[in-house]
Amino acid sequence: MQKKFEDKVAIVTGAGVGIGYEIARQLAVQGGSVLLNDVDAALADQAAERIREEGGVCRAVGGDTANVEVVRGLVEKAVADFGRLDMAVANAGLTSWGDFFDYEPDTFDRVLGVNLRGSYFLAQAAARQMRRQGDGGRIVLISSVTAHQAVRYLSCYGMTKAALEMLSRNLVIELSPYGITINAVAPGATVTPRNLTDDPRYEEIWGQITPTQRPAMPEDIANAVLFFLSPQSAQITGQTLVVDGGWSVVSPTPALDFVEKQQKA
Numbered sequence: 001m002q003k004k005f006e007d008k009v010a011i012v013t014g015a016g017v018g019i020g021y022e023i024a025r026q027l028a029v030q031g032g033s034v035l036l037n038d039v040d041a042a043l044a045d046q047a048a049e050r051i052r053e054e055g056g057v058c059r060a061v062g063g064d065t066a067n068v069e070v071v072r073g074l075v076e077k078a079v080a081d082f083g084r085l086d087m088a089v090a091n092a093g094l095t096s097w098g099d100f101f102d103y104e105p106d107t108f109d110r111v112l113g114v115n116l117r118g119s120y121f122l123a124q125a126a127a128r129q130m131r132r133q134g135d136g137g138r139i140v141l142i143s144s145v146t147a148h149q150a151v152r153y154l155s156c157y158g159m160t161k162a163a164l165e166m167l168s169r170n171l172v173i174e175l176s177p178y179g180i181t182i183n184a185v186a187p188g189a190t191v192t193p194r195n196l197t198d199d200p201r202y203e204e205i206w207g208q209i210t211p212t213q214r215p216a217m218p219e220d221i222a223n224a225v226l227f228f229l230s231p232q233s234a235q236i237t238g239q240t241l242v243v244d245g246g247w248s249v250v251s252p253t254p255a256l257d258f259v260e261k262q263q264k265a
């Protein structure tokens with residue numbers, strides 16, 4: 001049986017570990033040829049090697065996606081190595097916690113550089129190549145629930161993620177005539193090595209405040225991304241899919257004991 005992404009070529013940025021790694025792994029398992037990027041070149045090499053050990057086609061490229069030459073180089077390398085480009089996932093993102101009153105301009109610029117310039121120019125370079133090929137393509141931007149819900153100490157990060165969702169809506173106008181779709185996936189709390197380093201109790205704590213009683217695993221996010229990359233999503237563009245176990249649709253309420261009392265009366 002033919003695999004879903006056979007003969008398709010993908011770029012996934014920030015994919016040495018975590019969500020991006022899982023997206024790259026799943027694409028390769030399902031027959032895609034993957035160019036895997038990470039700012040840590042050694043980590044990218046190790047990740048690509050692990051995917052190849054599973055039988056996937058995957059090559060590593062080190063480089064900082066905030067550098068426009070790097071993201072343009074990724075597209076050039078995908079075409080040089082695999083002959084074309086069908087999918088681009090702008091996953092590299094910097095999660096930057098900081099008190100608004102003390103937030104530094106250099107940190108602000110760095111977060112915008114990775115989250116916005118990196119994603120914007122990857123989308124541009126990928127779309128130019130897809131337009132040249134003339135047979136469509138898929139672009140996915142990685143947002144966050146913090147694009148919709150205010151979370152303390154994430155003013156700058158949340159702002160960039162909201163901007164990415166608007167970018168995907170805006171580009172519907174210019175990309176649709178070429179058969180290119182662009183969508184965003186907004187993960188909620190996800191169990192990744194970074195989050196577990198920040199807080200070893202991450203899984204337990206988020207399990208307590210998430211309606212599904214667990215945080216997401218990278219597989220949950222990758223499943224949503226692969227849907228947007230697949231032929232099945234051809235008529236869906238400019239959308240955001242939230243993957244957060246219901247966390248962002250629930251409002252905190254005070255104790256509602258009076259309801260139970262009324263029901264018992």
Ligand SMILES: NC(=O)c1ccc[n+]([C@@H]2O[C@H](COP(=O)([O-])OP(=O)(O)OC[C@H]3O[C@@H](n4cnc5c(N)ncnc54)[C@H](O)[C@@H]3O)[C@@H](O)[C@H]2O)c1
Pocket residue numbers: 013014015016017018019020037038039040043063064065066091092093094095114118142143144145186187188189190191192193194195
């Ligand atoms: N983990 C979560 O809970 C969560 C929640 C919402 C959104 N997200 C978003 O999902 C994406 C992936 O998150 P994650 O937690 O798996 O990532 P992460 O922070 O664990 O980083 C993954 C990899 O990206 C690489 N990277 C960082 N900056 C880079 C750059 N400038 N260029 C290339 N590579 C770079 C890192 O070296 C790392 O190996 C990000 O865009 C993040 O904002 C994550």
